[in-house]
Amino acid sequence: MARWTGEWLSGPRPGADAGDPPRWRGERLGLPEQGIGSVAGGGSRLLGLVIDLVVASLLTSLFIRPDLQDTATMQSYNLWSIGVWAVVTVVPASFFGFTPGMFATGIRVARLDGAQMVGVPRAIVRAALTFVIIPAAIRNADGRSWLDRLTGTVVVRMR
Template sequence: MARWTGEWLSGPRPAGAEEPPGWRGERLGLPEQGVGSVAGGGARLVGLLVDLVVASLLTSLFIRPDLQNTAAMQSYNLWSVAVWAIVTVIPVSFFGFTAGMAVTGIRVARLDGAQMVGVPRAIVRAALTFVIIPAAIRNADGRSWLDRVTGTVVIRMR
């Protein structure tokens, strides 16, 4: 049985252990490059940042940010998080990507081949992304903890 750190903290491989993959997503049957290959961390981060900016701008349509008023900014930030959750969960559930993901050319795909990610998986992905650490740590296949928990992978669309 592998150590709990075996996916992200390398050490000497025991005899009979499987070979590391040649590229990210090889064990999943994904191509090395191009459409359908595992998306890189940079594209995922830029997509998240675009989504956060979109959520902030949408929130600004309804609540005026006031940098001098702490209570107003706390309210603004809470509403921004709620808007971010909505603009993340709904599009990922039905289309597999958010506005930020579309900008960077990536999408979420289920490993079982189903077309839609689904609401429960999208909610878990958003909740774990909010915590940040599960989204930041990836294994040799380029899948974060939130991908592994939900049975998904983020792939390139172009």
């Protein structure tokens, strides 16, 4: 039950008192308190997303000229931007563990099972849930969002 609903319904950690919170984000996952490999903060994750959105918009602008006065053109532009954002997010995250925005902010996605690559299925689920926003915004005591818990990943610092 705890795996599906998240750690917030799983009760206390084994060997811990019921009111004993973790001392730092990622402690229960065996991650360091700070530095390389520690859980990334929400600010760097949000900034990475904004950078990815800007990159997708700029790439789309190379092929479709945005015209704020023309509704049909802007609808087409926005749809193509979403598609470009999906590619910019899924492909690099699948194979390298980070998007351009994540790279710029010094964070990456890591699998909890220790595998090197996030993989395409996990990256697609992460992108789809990020698009919905709510699952990406709600985090537990370890700093993991719903999309991290669903895909068995955690966002950590690279530097």
